[in-house]
Amino acid sequence: MELTAEQEAILRTVREFVDKDVLPTVAKYDRSDEFPQPLYEQMVEMGLFGITIPEEHGGLGLDLMTYALVVAELSRGWISLSGILNTHFMAAWMIQNFGTEEQKQNLLPLMATAELRAAYSMTEPGAGSDVQSIRTTAKRTEDGGWRIDGQKMWSTNGLRSSIIMLLAVTDASANPRHKGMTAFIVRKEPGVQHQPGLTIPPNLKKLGYKGVETTELVFDDYRVPAYAVLGGEAGIGQGFKYFMAAVELGRVNVAARAVGVARCAFELAIRYAQERQTFGRKIAQHQAIQMKLAQMGTQIRAAELLTFDAARRKASGERADLEAGMAKLYATEAAQFCAIEAMRIHGGYGYSQEYMVERLYRDAPLLILGEGTNEIQQLLIARRLLELHAV
Ligand SMILES: Cc1cc2nc3c(=O)[nH]c(=O)nc-3n(C[C@H](O)[C@H](O)[C@H](O)COP(=O)(O)OP(=O)(O)OC[C@H]3O[C@@H](n4cnc5c(N)ncnc54)[C@H](O)[C@@H]3O)c2cc1C
Structure with missing residues (x-):
């Protein structure tokens, strides 16, 4: 893959960060389920929170391809990063693509520096x-704002974030239902479990x-102003469409994460296979282990090609839903495969928390x-x- 000097530079920085700061400390954070504050701060320092936000709004203005390459590198260290x-x-991308000028000007510069997450x-x-x-609803209030009621599940970064990009039903009578859904840029206090109208359980x-x-979000008469509607008045009823467009990006991102997890599993496995001896030889010299390494290497190569092809297409504005879906499907199954194969290659030690493959085995299924x-x-x-091959 031909990379620009800028892409090379940022990848080198992230790779060094992963090797020097992430891999040596990840076990500690993983075991205690602790937010990795120092690693997070380094990511902010590197400008990663504004990586795709345009330079005019304070970001680095890089494309989806660069983002995918960075995500694969970060995930080689730890998918939680x-x-x-x-x-x-995803929220920044939605604001950039569907937000009003005011929303872009007010929010993107603060998002680029992670002042707002x-x-x-x-x-x-x-x-x-x-x-x-x-079923979460948003209803207009007399002052022109909105009242939000309902329960959300599995919200990653739900507690520490200051913005929740939220999908809610604004017209329950709409047919089809998705035409009655709207996206809201919901502001809240970061790190606070109880605030008026919003409870975030443990x-x-x-x-x-x-x-x-990853949290639940319980809204009970939570009030947001009129300008919280993504895209302003024109955005009412467009939320489902906006969210689905972001999910397509998310698929490229998950595929890139899977490439990172699979690479990490492979690197650990091929090193261990050349260290561990059984029956008087390195296990890498047993054909059964060689076949596993061959399968892992081949699947990773295919996953990389599918993922970065989808990212390149999407970045150049081509339709890429099929390619993003294929990349997500293939790369994530490859990550799951590589995690278990790496564990097998480690034998009993792979089942021990002392070895990193145990974590990969628990992280991979999310993908x-x-x-x-x-x-x-x-x-x-x-x-x-079927659409493409209709007869
Ligand atoms: C750790 C974690 C973090 C997450 N973070 C977020 C987040 O930040 N924001 C967010 O909005 N969501 C988030 N999610 C939610 C995630 O996207 C959903 O869990 C996922 O989409 C599946 O939905 P579900 O769990 O309700 O499963 P269901 O939809 O109930 O599916 C159950 C099973 O049925 C299968 N199934 C369902 N329908 C069909 C069908 N038509 N044909 C064949 N099989 C079908 C599914 O594949 C699955 O095997 C997160 C989830 C997890 C676990």
Whole structure:
């Protein structure tokens, strides 16, 4: 892949950060499920929160391709770091693409420096894959603002964020339902569990993906001003469309995360295979282990090609829903495969918390579930293929 000097420079910086600061400390944060404040601060310092925000709004103005490369590098260290970044990136992208001029001017510069951090909340206790069945409502109030009621689920960065990009029903009678949905830029106090109209219960306990909080959000008569509607008056009823566009970006991002996890699993496995001896030889000399390494290496190469091709297409403005879906499906299954194969190559030690592959085994499944499960992904891929090959 040909990279510009700027892409090379930022990737080199992130790679050094991962090798020097992330990999040696990740076990500590993972085990204690602690927010990695020093790592986060370094990410802010590197400008990663404004990586795709245009320079005129204080960001680095880099493209989706660069973002995907950075996410793969960060995730080689720890997917939770890309989790801290990703909802913010998606919310910023939505404001940049669908926001009013005032929303862009007021919010993007503060988002570029992470002074404002964003969550992205669409899922509810009763609605994950089936987004059109969400129930959180936003109703107009007499002062022209909005009143929000309902419960959101699985909101990554839900507690520490100051902005929640929220999908809510504004017209329950709309047919189809998605035409009655609107996106809101909800401002809140960061790090506060109880504020008037909004309760954030304790963080959800997860198998992996530790360190970054994932929360419920309980809205009960939470008030937001009229200008909280993404895109202003013209944005009313457009929320579903805006969120789905962001999910497509999210798929490229999840694929990139998967590339990072798979690379880490491979690097650990191929090193261990050349250190561990059984029956008088390095296990790398046993054909059974070689076959695993061959499968892992091949799947990673394919995952990289699919992912960065989808990112390149999307960055150049081409339609890329099919490619993003294929990349997400393939790369995340490859990450899951590589995590378990790396554990097998480590034998019993792979099951020990002393070895990093144990964490990868707990982190990888998130990727096959998030940003549209891989079952849903296959339905979307098939639908598009049938469109393209209609007889
Ligand atoms: C750690 C974590 C972080 C998350 N962060 C966020 C976040 O920041 N913001 C946010 O909005 N959401 C977030 N999510 C939610 C995530 O996107 C959803 O969990 C996911 O979309 C699946 O929804 P669900 O859990 O309700 O599963 P369901 O939709 O209930 O699905 C259950 C099973 O049924 C299958 N299924 C459903 N419908 C079909 C169908 N038509 N055909 C075939 N199979 C089907 C699914 O593939 C799955 O296997 C997060 C989830 C996790 C676990």
